[in-house]
Amino acid sequence: MRDILAFDIQVPLSPFSLVVKGEVDPGVTAILGPSGSGKTTLLRCLAGLTRPAAGWIRFRGRNLFSSTDGVFVPPERRNVGYVPQQYALFPRLTVFGNVEYGLKARRVPARQRHEHVRDMLKRMGIEHLASRMPGSLSGGEAQRVALARAMVLNPDYILLDEPLAALDPQTRHHIREFLRSVLKEASCPVLCVTHDLEDVRHLADRVMVLREGRIVFEGRVEEWVREGPPPEDGEREAADLENKGAFDNETEIES
Amino acid sequence: MMNRSDQSRSAIRRDGRVRERKKWFAARRRALETQSASSLSAVEWAIGLVLLLFLFLPVLSLFLSVTPQRFLAALGEDVVREALGLSVRTSGMALLVVVIFGTPLAHRLAVDRPFPGRAAVEALLQLPWITPPAVAGLALLMAFGREGLVGRYLAEWGVALPFSTAAVVIAQAFEGSAFYVQSARQAFAAVDRQLIEVSRTLGAGPWRTFFRLELPTAMPGLVVGAAMAWARALGEFGATMLFAGNMQGVTQTMPLAIYTVMERDLDAALTLAIVLILVGFGLLWLLSRLRQHLS
Missing domain, CATH: 1.20.5 (Single alpha-helices involved in coiled-coils or other helix-helix interfaces)
Known part of the structure; x- marks a missing residue:
């Protein structure tokens, strides 16, 4: 059985519908596309937060969603690592409490739980923040906590929604390097929605380009650089794609 | 030049x-x-x-209007003590009823998408704000009275609500519920949706997410709503008078007792009034402390 996440789903959106079919191999797949092209909706469907109108989602052959069989596995039973754009740390829990939250929900015994949390905090280099409240963290620290909270559960697949967008450029550079090493270790399928070509260059193995709810390109990063879809008139993404040529520069497109 | x-x-x-x-x-x-x-x-x-x-x-x-000695003496009177005790018991019960039945509804109204008939539900929840308590009392009598819509079946089972202590609780809950539900709903609606979604992806189901995340986060708003509902229940007069009557020790709460004894025992009425005012200010003080503590 292959270690992959596969999907073929339809979600009505306005003004167009999301109609996508694909497979996500282990490693990092960047999802590119203009605002409103359905990137976040795709992520939400895979997380189980949005229920597609039709189609199926499978992980290692297990149906997570299937409209024909009437299967819909809710997010709490998917074993997914989901990091939303603003990190969404629980404001009333300490950093330790945040990372511990999912283990508690899974009824991991306290002793084991504390051990896992401590290990994860150490791995993320944030053990010194354990007793801090989220409100007092910097953007980069919060990002690490959110990542630790998702990764401590050893998820089957990881979904990152613009993981670096909320950071200032210097921190972003730092965290990107860090993210790369962490995701490499995880060795499970990772989907990462982004607007930033630097993210694609440094983090991704593969690229999936969405436009108006359709996948217009899917392939390895090198292939995308060589033969990605041509820019279209009046499209924000045109700027992204034109900048491919200047791939080595610090290129960054605002959302 | x-x-x-x-x-x-x-x-x-x-x-x-x-x-x-x-x-x-x-x-x-x-x-x-x-x-x-x-x-x-x-x-x-x-x-x-x-x-x-x-x-x-x-x-x-x-x-x-009353010296401390006369205040303390009046506190010892039967009519005052009974009214005090009854008020505390009934308003506490009413609050319990309101919280148990109001919290789930407030949560659903806060998180569910608009559904058909929602406007009617909203209007129903505003009812106690806009109906005079006397009207509420009459309406309760028509519903739960011996000949009432529901009351006649209750009577067959040997349950007679009107002019009982239970009727006091019903009248107070009727008047207080809107305050609690409105406040609780706002508190639940203010909980960040993203936190709830993250909680779900972390393996916490809807029940666990409700009890471990939404309820604690909304708690300050729930407490404020409960305090308002309790104050309203404590001060309830009109609906209690019509639906529960005015029997010392059974349905005569503090406001009713004030009205009853005012002419023959002004000291007792004044004492009850002062207690009510002190409780009211005490509640305000507690709430402001709570807000400081939580913010």
């Missing part, structure tokens, strides 16, 4: 005059502005003070 230095000297003098005049205008304008602002605030404060006095004087006279 003026030479060059004369010219420049007169220019300087002219500049100086212009500058002075500008300064004078600016000062005059400032003075006018501050003057008009201060006169506005003076007038507003003067009028506002009348209202404050109007609110304060009755409270003050209530406290001045």
Whole structure:
């Protein structure tokens, strides 16, 4: 059985519908596309937060969603690592409490739980923040906590929604390097929605380009650089794609 | 003929005059502005003070109308003690009923998408705000009275609600529920949706997410709503009077007791009134402390 996440789903959106079919191999797949092209909706469907109108989602052959069989596995039973754009740390829990939250929900015994949390905090280099409240963290620290909270559960697949967008450029550079090493270790399928070509260059193995709810390109990063879809008139993404040529520069497109 | 230095000297003098005049205008304008602002605030404060006095004087006279000795003596009277005890018991029960039945509804209204008939539900929840308590009492009697819509079936089972302590609780819950549900709903709606979604992806189901995340986060709003509902239940008069009657020790709560004993035992009425006012201010104080503590 292959270690992959596969999907073929339809979600009505306005003004167009999301109609996508694909497979996500282990490693990092960047999802590119203009605002409103359905990137976040795709992520939400895979997380189980949005229920597609039709189609199926499978992980290692297990149906997570299937409209024909009437299967819909809710997010709490998917074993997914989901990091939303603003990190969404629980404001009333300490950093330790945040990372511990999912283990508690899974009824991991306290002793084991504390051990896992401590290990994860150490791995993320944030053990010194354990007793801090989220409100007092910097953007980069919060990002690490959110990542630790998702990764401590050893998820089957990881979904990152613009993981670096909320950071200032210097921190972003730092965290990107860090993210790369962490995701490499995880060795499970990772989907990462982004607007930033630097993210694609440094983090991704593969690229999936969405436009108006359709996948217009899917392939390895090198292939995308060589033969990605041509820019279209009046499209924000045109700027992204034109900048491919200047791939080595610090290129960054605002959302 | 003026030479060059004369010219420049007169220019300087002219500049100086212009500058002075500008300064004078600016000062005059400032003075006018501050003057008009201060006169506005003076007038507003003067009028506002009348209202404050109007609110304060009755409270003050209530406290001045009875000496501490007479206050304590009245506290020992049966009618006062029974009313106090009954009020505490019934309003506590009413609050419990309101919280148990109001919390789930408030949560659903906060998180569910608009559904058909939602406007009707909203209107129903505003009902206790807009109906006079006497009307509520009459309506309760028509529903749960011996001949009432529901009451006639209850009577067959041997349950008679009107003119019982249970009727007091029902009247108070009817009046207090809207305050609690509105406040609780706002509190639940203010919980960040993203936190709830993350909680779900972390393996916490809807129940666990509700009890471990939404309920604790919304708690300050729930407490404020509960306090408002309790205050309303404690002060309930009209609906209780019509639906539960006015029997000492059974349905005669503090407001009813004040009304009943006012003519023959003013001290007792004053004592009950002072207790109610102290409880009210105590509640306000507690809530403000709570808000400071939680923010």
